[in-house]
Structures are given as structure tokens and as C-alpha cells.
Amino acid sequence: MKYILFLGLGFLLSSCAIMDYTKEELTGCDHHSKWCDQIRATATETYLYAQMSANTYNDAYQFKLPTNYELVTKKDNDDIGFAYSIYENTRNDLTIIVFRGTEGANFKDWWYGNLWGSQNDRGLELFDTIRQEKGSDETIIVTGHSLGGGIALEISLKRENVEAYVFNTSPRFSANGYSIENKRVSVVEHGEILKALRAPSREASQTYTSIGCSSGGPVAQHEQAKLAECLTQIAATESNEARRSLAQNNIEYIYE
Template sequence: MTLSRVAPKLLAAFALLTLSGCVTYPDITQARSPCRMEPGGWCGFVRDLATDSYGYAMLASNAYQDEDTYTELGPRFAEVGIIPPEEGENRDGLAYSLFDEFELVERGGTFARGARKARVLAFRGTEYSSPTDIIRGSIRADQIAVARRVYAAESARLAADYPGLQLIVAGHSLGGALATQISIENPDIPAYTFNVSPFYRGDSTVNDGKRVAINERGEFLRFLRRYRSPPAADMLVVNCAPDRNAGKKHGIRPLADCLTWIAAYESRAALALVEPNGIAKPPVECGEAGKPHPGPGTTSDVPCIHRPRAPEQDAD
């Protein structure tokens, strides 16, 4: 089932949620505040949030376990086996991946794995080819209940294996909504969400200081998010690909690629992942399509002017 066919159904279902009021998301889009003399034309706050979040965006992409999986995560992350479903357990289409996060130790320009610092539970987003996944994840609360069970089981295992180790949740689209839900209900749990779906329950101001939400400007869920309060205190709307349509903008791999590219202006660890994963310059950034990344510390006397979107795509 294509995204264009699913979107109207989600819009109709979302009418049930609009009774709670209408709050428009903050908009700090790069398109409206260009920093032409800064690295890549990206403002400092954009580079900072990209540096903080790019790794979790990569994990949110890998939670789909599809052709967009990042094959090189570097020494910072290592995948961990999940607790399998018990016999007869129905997870209502919910899927997730687990990763341990490690400190990075830089030695002679390369990075080695240091101490274990956190475990990341990355929820998979909606599989649009599955009507069951759409209904149980986006319209009903079935997957929220499963996410709570998964979180309880995995956090208990983590506490037994590594007492005191931080658990972080992440996700894209519906996976971001599930991560938001877990973070709302568990004040000690940070969350990183990308093109987040608004199909979470509860007061999104609870624990919002521990959540980061990054969305691509113009992606299709923006229509639905307008009727919910912001899911995070730290939010960024980034304009990576102005000329893509709303469905293509929604994907996690292009957004994660863009964040990693931006982070590489600040982080040598991010730069080390650009070439091995075939990450290209975001379409909006100045320069030819195949330009190599110049790396951290880049300065230039020539302004980097981001390419504008087409006039017909100018609406939020």
C-alpha cells in the first residue's frame, strides 16, 4: 500500500484527536534563517542538534531492517538481541531493535570503543504495506500497550545486566510516537524522534525536556501534528530536500543521512560514517551533488546559499 493511499485514511482517523485543541508546532526551519557564512550554510543550532541526534536517527532507520539499513555504525553502537515474543504472544505488528551505545575514544585520528554508556531501544515505524500495522499502530492504541510491555521487559533485563545504565528510546513516524509515549510515562527516559506521528496519548509537556524531535520540512505528517502540542522541548524543522514530495520527505533514511552530513561539520565521528554509508550532500546545500564532505573546522569566504524550494511547495 502506497503512502499516498494511506495518508487520507490517517487524516480521517485523526479527526478524532482534534477535539483536544489546536496548537501549531514551533517552526525554526533552516529555510527561514539561513546562515550563509557558516559551514555548509547550516546555522549553529542546526549543527548542534544534528550532532546530538544523528546517531539515534541512524538507529531509527535500522529498526526497519530493510534495504535502507546502515551497514556501518562505527564503534559507537553495537546491536543487541531483543527479548523474543513468548509463545502465543501477539505484538500487534510492533517491532523494535536494541543497540548498546559506547563512549568513543579517539586515537591518532581514528575512533575506538570505550565504556558502555547507554542502551537504545529503537521502535520501528509504520509498515505502510500492512493495513493491520496502520490500524493497530496509528488508529488504535494496541501498539502502545505492546510498547509498554516491551519497555518493561527490556528495562528489567537492562537493570539486571547493567545496573544503572541509561535506557534511551528512539523512533521514526509511528516509532517516534511510541518513543514519545514511553518517555511521557517514564520521566527518566530520554527520547529522540524523527518525523514523529502524533498518535501518542497523554500530556506531551510531561518530561518534554528529555525529548528531541526533528522533522523534515514539508513531510506529510505535518498536517496531523498541527492539532497536537509539541512532543519535545528541543525541536528542529530542517529543510534538507525542498523539491521532494511530502511522501518522500517522510522517510527516515534521507533525514538520517542529512543529519549525519550536517553533524560531520562538527564531529569527526560523524564524518567517519559519511563515506562508508554512501551519504551524499543534502539537495538543499550549495555545491555539486557529488561534492566530498570538507569535515569539521571548515571555513570559507564564499557564502553557501541553500537552494530554494519550488514556489508550489512553499506551504508548511
């Protein structure tokens, strides 16, 4: 039996260090997959964003996405290591900005991203440019893994009408006095390396799901491709589209 903690974190944008935790009662854990209702629903909602977040790295393996998601921009590391991709859903004109996280020993990511937070500023500038192009009424989704998730969270804290989906996210973000409510969904591997760093940090209001997807040490469990594949497998217990995604990527469905 896999046991997963599903939490809704309180809104924590002030200087107060005390966090309110509300634990949601898990239901449907007798499902044949052993994943509870809430985890299956979260996986169905997030698996494509998890795949996009994995794809924004220059890894040899890239998830094949549904044909209605068009990759319109993929920018590699700039002078401070900031990198991102932009997708558009051709069915509904939805725009998704995907931020790349820290790449191993990349000095620029550690110096400009994790230490000084300069990549967060670049992310805000990019978002503002796209917002001007798309107009104020269109919802934009931001997503990312690790440092990329931190960039996405900061945008969702400082800008209106944006949804954030983040994975194994870095605590490197700041609200700086803003108190904007947006939808934020965070999925983390329960044993991954950044979880210990997030524990003493102030959190944004979000739906936070800690999930037991993979084995290995803290570094191995931080890997985004593993989390994306696991979420797709779980989503496939509920979603025919997720089942097709597994087939499209030649991944065997494990919950028959």
C-alpha cells in the first residue's frame, strides 16, 4: 500500500513563520492501483505539465505530447542560465510557460538562480511580455521543476490571472508584500532532496501533494522525468488521454 500525504497549505505571504496545515481526508484508497482518489485526480490534472517540465531540459529523452500542444518557443540558457519553453494549446489558445530548473553543476543556475534570484526577475519580465501580447483576460499557466517551479510560483504570487503547476519545487521565491490569490498546485516526491529545504521555509497558498512515486536516494527522486512518468501512469487509471500518452511514448501501462 502506498501512503501519500495530501495537504492544503495556508496563505503565507507575510513575515510570519508559522504555517497552517490542513490535511485532507484521503478517500478511495482501495482502488486497484492503490492510489487514493485525490492522488489520481491530481495526477490527471498535472501529468502533461509534468511532461512539459521534463522536456524543457535538453535530455535525450523527450516526452511526445498530444498534437494539440504546439511548442512555439524553446529558449536555451541565456547569460544568467535562464531557460524556458512556451506551448500553446491549439484547441483553446491556452498558453503554457515552462521554466527549466537547475542543471547539475551549472554555475549560472546556482549563482544567478538559486543564490540571487535573478532568474525569477527574468521570468516575471517574460510573463509580462506574454501577458501584453495575450491581453489581461486570458489565463496563462506557468509550470516548472525545481528552480523552474520556484520561478513559476513567484509569478503566481505577483501577477493576476495565472495558474501555477510545480514539481519538486525550489523554495527560491518571494511574495514581497503581494497577496494575490491564484490557483497553485505543487507535487513533490516524498524523499526528494529539496523537501528538507522547503520544510523551514514559508510557503505560498497551494494544493500540496507529497507522493511516493520512485525509489532511490534524494537526488534520484528529484528527477523530473521519473515523476512525470509516474504521474502519467496514475492518471491513466482515470484518463483515456493519459493512457494514449503512455502508448504514444512506448511506456507500458502497469495498472491493468
